[in-house]
Amino acid sequence: MSDPKLRALALFDRYVGLSRSRQRQALEKLRESDLATYHALASLLDADRMQQGLLDTTAAALLKPPRESADARVGHRLGAWVIARLISSGGMGTVYEAHRADGQYQQRVALKCIRRELDSPTLAAAFVRERSALAQLEHPNIASLLDGGVEADGRPWFAMRYVEGVSIDQFCDDAALDIHARIALLLQACNALAYAHRNGVLHHDIKPSNLLVTPEGQVQLLDFGLCSAMSASAPEPAPEAGSGGALLAASPGYTAPERLTGKLASVSGDVYSLGVVMYQSLCGDWPLPSTFPSAAPAQPRPMDELAAHATVRTAQTRGLRNARALARSLAGDLTAIALRCVDNDPRQRYPDMQAFGDDLRRWQRGYPVSARRGGRVYRLARFLSRNRLPSALAGGVVLVLVSSLAFIGWQWRQAAREAEATRTVGRMFESTLGAATLSGLSEAPISSQVLLQKTERQLREQRALEDHPVLLARSLATLARSHAMSGDYPQAMRLAREASALAGDDPVLRAETEATLASLLNLQTSYREAFRIASAGLTALQRARGATADEAGLARIHLQAEQARAQWGLSNYGDAMVLLDTAMAAAKRRGPESSESLAELLILRGQWRVLPWTPEYRLEPAINDLQEAISLTETSNPLLADSARLPLVRAFNEMDRIEEGRSHAVLLVENRRHRLGDHHPETGKAWVALAENQWWLGQFADAEKSLRRGEAILESVFPPLHPERIEVLKIRGRMDMTVRWVGATRHDASTVISLDAVRKMVAAFDKSEGPESNLAINGRYWVALLLTYPLPREQRWQVAHDQLEEARALYELNLGIMRRKQAPAMLQKVHYARALARMTQLTGYADDIRLAQQVLKEAIPETIRYLGPEHRLLIHARQTQAMLLYQSGQFDEADRLLDGVIRDARAAVPRPTANGVLIEAQELRGLVAARRNQHELAREYWQQALRDADQMGLTGHPVVLALATTLSQYDRTQRVPDIRF
Structure with missing residues (x-):
């Protein structure tokens, strides 16, 4: 046994008899002098605090390395997972790295088991409680549950998402993050805990080691081993009304004092623990003194006072010169927030994590925090602080409106006579839009047209603006962006054009207003006009000799971004990417002050990389771009972070x-x-994204409800051929394909898109956007699918030859365009091969079979390159290959291929489209067996297909009815039927 463990055993009896508070303080002194012994002793004391089931374990046994028992699991299989190595062994559980072992797909997980030497009913119950809690939680900042089971000896285990990261305190110090960056990480933890609390789960063990940060800067909340369920009682109930069980274990210094005295768990306990993490992160000290407390309970010390005595290294790892600078940065709001979290009286703490996070967000944005309870003077000071630039209008309004373009806050030099006008407008905005923020309503929906109309009316009534058109132009541009955010594009355009006219000869202001106007035009697909206006703004900037490099630089970034959007809309993809990369490089050179501009550009690139039929289609890089944008803006501009989530959902869907x-x-x-709010177009887009995700999960009824909600909102805002309306129709088209081949028999047939309607849409796209536009390509593909797969309610499973010829022409046109663009086209190639296979059923032409085989030969490696070797599209491709082999008389090869197709279709995630493939593959395998005179085997395959269809709820589907008829006729005649698909 090593020396630290021997010292820990010698100290155990002395420490175990101390009161909880004295024990905690003594441990802190030991931590400062002997870190290794501290860890060993803390492990002993943690185990001692567990229920009686653990008391039978000796201290010496507890200090034995867990590797003896842990390594016994390495190399063994639990469920679908093979354990690769030990990651860590804590007070209750052992965590391993494990890998998928059943061959279905590759995945790495963190697999948690109970430590064999600490087995007890109490510990097992806590372990199962942790697993149940994780099963309820799906959040980007929580390591989610993936699987679970029971070992052969009855001990429970579970697998969760593997997190590659370090503890939050180590991450902050290693990266020397400043105070703002540390607060941003704490806010991620707040969001995760608020979500857990909303779902009725308390954590009980918040500490840095349970808050890992990935290399991308994303916080991951781990270890719900001490969690409990919440009741519907008040946030800080009396013991008899509380929620949560007895204290199973405690983390010294992080556990709320009332828990150490036996009171039951509540939300405020988690608030306290995260408050201590805040102390550790910001000032590097503990809220309670390290010496033993006196008879009276110790009061938490203010964070800025502790920071005044910090070491130089502590200050420098937070981006500050010395302890005095650190104390100044923490004084006031941050100290008040932290003190409220760790108040000894739970009733004085924040009522929940949402309130804690709201105060941190207010501090970030320069608004009054609730922890200060300040009066009018304090609120005025915060207003002036967040508007340090000469125009009080600029900074204040952008924070209220959360505009996607951040150049309202530019500094410009105003003549002395403009100062009073600026103050007048600032007071006016403060009394209307700004009042919502000052009263703590900064998270209220910003789509109120009444509020915007009131603001505009009061703005125009300001006589002080009559002689200052520049100030009026900036104000109107702000309102234009606000109307765009609320979905009122006509009013936004009117105000933007008026602002542009008022800009006059001021080149920076002209660039600012024209970037706003170009942005609005791009939103409405007027790409050529948007590009012309953005180019004019850049030309104006070349004459901006009086403007600072900072002003001109930020304006140039946004104008280049709008040029890039316009070029992309015009299908000039290479030019768009050059402009975007140029703007992104400029934003990176500007550093943290341009983080939101950089995030906007990352979102734009991520959106483009998610779009099919373009040469920039790259899903993994798109996911990386979008996750980086969320990390940059999650706390500073949550609306912008949500803009990244929209394409991120689609990228995840496409990647399975x-x-x-x-x-x-x-x-x-x-x-x-x-x-x-519930009627904003961005809310409509969110419902549409959720509908698509639900569709992939096979939740057809929920998907239909979500799609209807999103569709209703978007129809009220956008014209019929707007891209957002087309996105709805595209998803509804996928649901139509579900009607045809997956078998969602309850789908509302009245919502099915007609072939004529899509043809008219394609004609409109060809005329307005050009035949090579993304919209036109997607529309032709849609028509081809409708021609190849007729509606089941029409009972026309044998497609007419002229329909397939039309589909062939559309596929050939699209594939020719995409070859010229050097864009991936694996999805269209697989469906084209399917159409050709159908055509050979009618014509018997060997040339069509050879062409289909060549198309699939191109599609399969392309699918692997862009989507990975396990993607669902490969199942479709191999099933089509098997059909072609069958038609060519190569029955043995077809049978071997179908064996793998059926196996992969059964294991496929998501299920919906795999259901139809599974039924078809088994029917085709029956045909192969029949051709080989294996009559009983043919019946077995067809009967299995009917049993699978029954389990899927597809018994009444036309495809299944046709298969039942095939089986009946075959039993009577022994005649091999034709292919029906």
Whole structure:
């Protein structure tokens, strides 16, 4: 036994008899002098505090390395997972790295088991409670549950998402993060805990080691081993009304004092623990003194006082020169927030994590925090603090409106006579839009037209603006962006054009207003006009000799971004990416002050990389871009972070990472409804994204409801051929395909898109956007699918030859365009091969079979390159290959291929489209067996297909009815039927 463990055993009896508070303080002194002994002794004391089931374990046994028992599991299999190595062994559980072992797909997980030497009924119950809690939670900042089971000896285990990261305190210090960056990480933890609390789960063990941060800067909340369920009682109930069980274990210094005295758990306990983490992160000290407390309870010390005595290294790892600078940065609001979290009286703490996070967000944005309870003087000071630039209008309004373009806050030099006008407008905005923020309503929906109309009316009544058109132009541009955020594009355009006319000869202001106007035009698909106006703004900037480099630089970034959007809309993809990369490089050079501009550009690139039929289609890089944008803006501009979540959900869906997409889709709808209201177009888009995710999960009824909600909102805002309306129709088209081949028999047939309607849409796209536009390509593909797969209610499973010829022409046109663009086209190639296979059923032409085989030969490696070797599209491709082999008389090869197709279709995630493939593959395998005179085997395959269809709820589907008829006729005649698909 090593020396630290021997010292820990010698100290155990002395420490175990101390009161909880004295024990905690003594441990802190030991931590400062002997860290190794502290860890060993803390492990002993933690185990001692557990229930009687653990008291039978000796202290010496507890200090034995867990590797003896832990390594016994390495190399063994639990459920679908093979254990690769030991990661860590804590007070109750052992965590391993494990990998998928059943061959279905590759995945790495963190697998948690009970420590064999600490087995007890109490510990097992806590372990199962942790697993149950994780099963309820799906959040980007919580390591989610993936699987669970029971070992052969009855001990429970579970697998959760593997997190590559370090503890939050180590991450902050290693990266020398400043105070703002540390607060941003704490806010991620707040969001995760608020979500857990909303779902009725208390954590009980918040500490840095349970808050890991990934290399991308995303916080991951771990270890719900001490969690409990919440009741519907008050946040800080009396013991008899509380929630949560007895204290199973405690983390010294982080556990709320009332828990150490035996009171039951509540939300305020988690608030206290995260408050201590805040102390550790910001000032590097503890809220309670390290010496033993006196008879009276010790009062938490203010954070700024502790910071005044910090070491130089502590200050420098927070980006500050010395302890005095650190204390100044923490004084006031941050100290008040931290003190409220760790108040000895739970009733004085924040009532919940949401309130804690709200105060941190107010501090970030320069608004009054509730912990200060300040009066009018304090509120005025905060207003002036967040508006340090000469125009009080600039900074204040942008924080209220959360505009996507951040150049309202530019500094400009005003003549002395403009000072009074600026103050007048600032007071006016403060009394209307700004009042919502000052009263703590900064998270209220911002789509109120009444509020915006009132603001505009009061603005125009200001006589002080009559002689200051520049100030009026900036004000109108602000209101224009606000109307765009609320979905009122006509009013936004009117105000933007008026602002542009008022800009006059001021080149920076002209650039600012024209970037706003170009942005609005891009939103309405007027790409050529948007590009012309953005180019004019850049030309004006070349004459901006009097403007500072900072002003001109930020304006140039946004104008280049709008140029890039316009070029992309015009299908000039290479030019768009060059402009975007140029703007992104400029934003990175500007550093943290341009983080939101950089996030906007990352979102734009991520959106483009998610779009099919373009040469920039790259899903993994798109996911990286979008996650980085969320990390940059999650706390500083949550609306912008949500803008990244929208394409991120779609990227996850396309990559078959449906569950990851679901957590973001649910959070997106929740956030949009909370911040923008139920009728905002962005809320409509969020519902559409959720509908698509639900469709992939096979939740057809929920998907239909979500799609209807989103569709109703978007129809009230956008014209019929707007891209957002087309997105709804595209998803509804996928639901139509579900009607045809997956078998969602309860789908409302009245919502099915007609072939004529899509043809008219394509004609409109060809005329307005050009035949090579993304919209036109997607429309032709849609028509081809409708021609190849007729509606089941029409009972026309044998497609007419002229329909397939039309589909062939559309596929050839699209594939020719995409070859010229050098864009991936694996999805269209697989469906084209399917159409050709159908055509050979009618014509018997060998040339069509050879062409289909060549198309699939191109599609399969392309699918692997862009989507990975396990993607669902490969199942469709191999099933089509098997059909072609069957038609060519290569029955043995077809049978071997179908064996793998059926196996993969059964294991496929998501299920919906795999259901139809599974039924078809088994029917085709029956045909192969029949051709080989294996009559009983043919019946067995067809009967299995009917049993699978019954389990899927597809018994009444036309495809299944046709299969039943085939089986009946075959039993009577022994005649091999024709292919029916």
